């Protein structure tokens with residue numbers, strides 16, 4: 001497959017903005033870079049039942065990073081290098097299909113495919129990426145069922161679905177351990193543990209590809225956003241480009257072989273009453289190299305109520321109670337009407 005047939009028609013959509021000499025710096029975002037070191041936490045003791053003291057140290061480090069950064073990296077998480085290599089190899093297969101096939105020629109997965117922002121009205125709303133945003137339940141279905149109607153498409157990507165199924169199974173267990181530990185530190189009674197929060201079938205796996213972008217380094221791979229989920233676990237390749245906001249400056253998250261990135265989503269921030277932070281992050285483009293990443297988004301079911309955790313009497317909740325479904329609807333409405341996500345501030349108690 002020739003690459004130009006696989007890539008979405010980014011340049012056609014950008015032409016209008018670029019010829020107007022549109023300046024990204026004009027969007028009011030802080031542009032200054034900061035050198036910072038995102039904590040890398042060894043979670044070996046947490047995943048393989050280590051000494052209590054070790055475990056405590058690890059949870060404290062995660063808790064601190066969630067407050068100060070909203071992000072951290074983890075090593076010794078138990079996912080094997082082989083699994084990462086297989087996922088890396090297999091997911092290329094789906095991106096290598098023609099743009100036509102990805103966007104309209106394959107009924108079974110076209111609805112999960114997105115690229116750039118075909119409706120963007122300015123350069124800073126545009127993202128130079130393509131992605132498959134797959135419900136984990138869809139991946140299990142593709143692996144397990146023998147639905148004859150989609151046999152050809154299924155067979156073509158059979159090994160991809162199998163690897164993704166193994167990946168989501170492993171990462172969902174990890175998510176449960178991480179979220180469970182972070183909840184425990186805030187809430188001794190762990191009200192959410194047995195809840196629907198960590199059900200694998202409510203979660204999503206997002207395969208991201210950022211083609212090389214030779215046009216301008218001012219074009220983003222993914223524009224600045226916070227994640228609308230509870231917790232995200234991200235694998236990134238060695239190319240780099242992810243940046244997060246810390247103390248009003250952008251900090252690059254340098255790739256660390258074998259490490260995974262964890263970030264707090266909007267729902268966890270609300271649940272923790274703003275103790276943990278869901279922070280803005282974005283992806284920069286690379287003129288020469290393509291980049292891949294895979295995000296696992298921990299989401300509750302749509303009817304799950306998000307409220308602040310059980311707190312001491314004297315503390316007041318910052319947020320109204322809302323369901324995840326209400327949150328998603330509000331986000332979609334704001335993006336449609338204003339081009340931007342307003343997010344959690346919509347649900348603040350005044």
Ligand SMILES: O=C(O)CCC(=O)C(=O)O
Nearest residue numbers: 206208236242283293295
């Ligand atoms: O590709 C990355 O490094 C980040 C992706 C991301 O933030 C997302 O998919 O929400």
Ligand SMILES: [Fe+2]
Nearest residue numbers: 225226227281
């Ligand atoms: Fe994100």
